[in-house]
Amino acid sequence: MRMPTLNHHLIGLIHKSSFKKQFIFKKTELIPCGFKDPLNEDKFKKTKGLIYRYPDRVVLTTTNRCFAYCRFCFRKNNWEHFEGFSLKEAIKYIEKNKQIREVLISGGDPLTLENGELEKILNNLREIKHIEVIRIGTRALTSNPKRINRETVNLFSRYKPLWIAIHINHPDEITKEFRESARLIVSSGIPVISQTVLLKGINDNTGTLKKLFCELVKNSIKPYYLFGCDAAFGNGKFRVPTDKALELVKKLRGWISGICMPTFTFDLQKGGGKVVLEPNCLVKREKNRLLFKNFEGKEFWYEDI
Numbered sequence: 001m002r003m004p005t006l007n008h009h010l011i012g013l014i015h016k017s018s019f020k021k022q023f024i025f026k027k028t029e030l031i032p033c034g035f036k037d038p039l040n041e042d043k044f045k046k047t048k049g050l051i052y053r054y055p056d057r058v059v060l061t062t063t064n065r066c067f068a069y070c071r072f073c074f075r076k077n078n079w080e081h082f083e084g085f086s087l088k089e090a091i092k093y094i095e096k097n098k099q100i101r102e103v104l105i106s107g108g109d110p111l112t113l114e115n116g117e118l119e120k121i122l123n124n125l126r127e128i129k130h131i132e133v134i135r136i137g138t139r140a141l142t143s144n145p146k147r148i149n150r151e152t153v154n155l156f157s158r159y160k161p162l163w164i165a166i167h168i169n170h171p172d173e174i175t176k177e178f179r180e181s182a183r184l185i186v187s188s189g190i191p192v193i194s195q196t197v198l199l200k201g202i203n204d205n206t207g208t209l210k211k212l213f214c215e216l217v218k219n220s221i222k223p224y225y226l227f228g229c230d231a232a233f234g235n236g237k238f239r240v241p242t243d244k245a246l247e248l249v250k251k252l253r254g255w256i257s258g259i260c261m262p263t264f265t266f267d268l269q270k271g272g273g274k275v276v277l278e279p280n281c282l283v284k285r286e287k288n289r290l291l292f293k294n295f296e297g298k299e300f301w302y303e304d305i
């Protein structure tokens with residue numbers, strides 16, 4: 001397994017608490033566990049770098065380069081074995097499949113591409129009439145915030161409606177530079193959402209998650225997904241049991257506002273797709289009456305229709 005080097009921004013933050021465990025190799029990763037391709041993305045590859053798993057959207061893995069090289073990356077196999085990306089083939093496929101209305105530009109991190117390369121992708125996508133929304137997934141705000149400058153944001157703005165989905169797992173990743181980058185994007189009218197991976201020993205407690213999600217909202221970023229950690233090779237030490245994850249969600253739901261609360265989701269192995277999980281608050285039903293437990297653990301009857 002390739003041992004990537006940390007970039008300058010991350011080295012500057014590396015003294016910070018449990019945050020650094022995301023990026024530093026530990027021998028425990030060598031304990032055999034997990035899968036090379038935990039989401040079975042290969043099965044859904046239609047052209048080089050185009051994954052088509054859900055009816056109305058596709059993912060483009062445009063590069064295998066990243067700013068972060070998280071040790072738990074579910075595409076870490078691509079670090080060494082990447083078949084590449086063909087824009088020409090991807091565009092041809094999307095043009096033919098008119099039910100595709102959204103494209104997620106992913107990687108690696110697509111912002112490791114030069115603006116010129118990125119513009120070529122965006123421009124080609126925008127030429128397709130049935131593409132309504134473009135999303136860019138990036139770790140740049142947390143791992144290389146200087147990548148987000150006026151020029152980059154102007155580029156995004158030319159291809160609206162465009163959403164930025166950031167990857168962030170710990171409140172210590174919200175730095176002055178992060179805030180400036182977020183402000184630059186948001187002030188140009190581009191919505192920003194976040195994706196967080198639940199990681200053992202890093203953010204698997206209510207205090208850390210609460211702080212992270214509330215801070216994101218303060219920066220006009222909507223926490224979108226809280227993901228279970230995928231069973232990629234060597235990820236055993238990062239994975240949180242689903243029961244514990246649901247307990248954490250239960251302790252957050254209702255205690256922080258709805259806009260701070262992401263959806264807890266995980267990807268089923270063997271390519272089963274995403275599943276959304278919420279703690280069960282239905283206690284029982286009697287004819288048209290339902291008994292629920294609220295966020296405080298108190299029970300209330302609800303008259304159904």
Ligand code: SF4
Nearest residue numbers: 066069070073108139
């Ligand atoms: S930021 Fe995303 S693509 Fe990059 S290493 Fe981390 S999980 Fe993988």
